[in-house]
Amino acid sequence: MTFWIAIALGGLATYLLRTLPLAITVRGTAPAPLRAYLDALPIAIIAALAGAGIAVPDGGPTGGAEVVAGAVAFALAAWRRNLLLAMLGGVVVVAALRAVGF
Amino acid sequence: MRSPARTALAEGWPVLLTSVVVGATYGVVARQAGLSVFEASTSSFIVFAGASQFAMLELLKGGANSLEIALAIALINARHALMAAALRPFLSRAPLVKRLGLGYILTDEAFALGIGWFRRERREISYYVTFGIGLWACWNVSTIAGAVLGASFDRPERFGVDFAITAVFVAIVATSARHRADLAIALAAAVVAAALRLAGASTLAVVIAGAAAPLLALRGRR
Numbered sequence: 001m002t003f004w005i006a007i008a009l010g011g012l013a014t015y016l017l018r019t020l021p022l023a024i025t026v027r028g029t030a031p032a033p034l035r036a037y038l039d040a041l042p043i044a045i046i047a048a049l050a051g052a053g054i055a056v057p058d059g060g061p062t063g064g065a066e067v068v069a070g071a072v073a074f075a076l077a078a079w080r081r082n083l084l085l086a087m088l089g090g091v092v093v094v095a096a097l098r099a100v101g102f
Numbered sequence: 103m104r105s106p107a108r109t110a111l112a113e114g115w116p117v118l119l120t121s122v123v124v125g126a127t128y129g130v131v132a133r134q135a136g137l138s139v140f141e142a143s144t145s146s147f148i149v150f151a152g153a154s155q156f157a158m159l160e161l162l163k164g165g166a167n168s169l170e171i172a173l174a175i176a177l178i179n180a181r182h183a184l185m186a187a188a189l190r191p192f193l194s195r196a197p198l199v200k201r202l203g204l205g206y207i208l209t210d211e212a213f214a215l216g217i218g219w220f221r222r223e224r225r226e227i228s229y230y231v232t233f234g235i236g237l238w239a240c241w242n243v244s245t246i247a248g249a250v251l252g253a254s255f256d257r258p259e260r261f262g263v264d265f266a267i268t269a270v271f272v273a274i275v276a277t278s279a280r281h282r283a284d285l286a287i288a289l290a291a292a293v294v295a296a297a298l299r300l301a302g303a304s305t306l307a308v309v310i311a312g313a314a315a316p317l318l319a320l321r322g323r324r
Contacts, residue, residue, distance in 0.1 A: 002168045
């Protein structure tokens with residue numbers, strides 16, 4: 001049930017954010033600091049989730065494998081700009097390091 | 103001369119191809135996070151915003167409640183209000199009912215290509231509509247494909263599959279940072295969130311820390 005309420009509300013909010021500025025007349029433009037803030041907001045939240053997922057992968061603190069795998073995923077993504085490749089690289093590295101005891 | 107619709111596809115196909123890869127990744131990871139094929143594809147249909155959908159999966163796994171997840175989705179997608187406002191002068195000729203649909207297909211990608219088109223002194227809305235619907239179709243079809251093909255694993259930690267969402271977040275940061283300031287904000291948010299999580303904070307605290315990070319950057323700029 002959590003899932004359905006979450007996507008109903010989250011989906012509605014997303015739709016209204018995308019549609020209201022097209023549907024109703026708003027005078028003037030958003031101030032520059034607000035624009036800069038909203039511009040940086042997604043990457044900051046995603047980065048926060050990444051940091052949290054690396055530090056505490058599954059209930060307990062990381063043994064180092066996730067830190068290395070995170071760096072590999074970052075490098076792959078920056079190099080090839082391919083999300084699937086970066087994900088697979090990160091998963092393979094984390095599995096390999098855990099297998100040898102990290 | 104090519105029609106606006108064909109130009110949209112000719113110029114936009116690399117972006118469409120990328121969305122197929124990301125959509126399939128989302129489908130696979132959604133299954134791994136415990137969603138059914140129906141739930142995974144419905145979330146792509148209703149929310150239709152990649153980064154916020156991946157964040158939703160992480161929050162679901164972390165045990166967040168529905169309001170917290172909806173708040174995180176809204177925060178991540180708040181930027182679309184500014185994009186819609188910027189497109190308004192070019193789309194306002196369309197009747198209201200059509201504009202309600204034009205908003206639904208507004209994504210980062212549709213905004214970038216659409217605004218590029220209108221800045222070339224072109225007025226045809228069909229360019230934006232064609233690309234937007236194309237991206238919508240690619241995203242939803244590839245979500246279903248990924249969710250159907252993505253097997254669910256028995257002990258995911260043994261194969262590192264539990265790390266998939268985190269790796270996708272890292273990759274989103276790496277591919278969406280446009281300048282050093284973006285990376286500085288991302289690093290600050292990641293470090294603070296990691297510290298909070300190690301100290302036992304909830305996933306909501308992590309999202310709030312992420313939402314606060316750009317504020318520090320704005321203060322520093324002045």
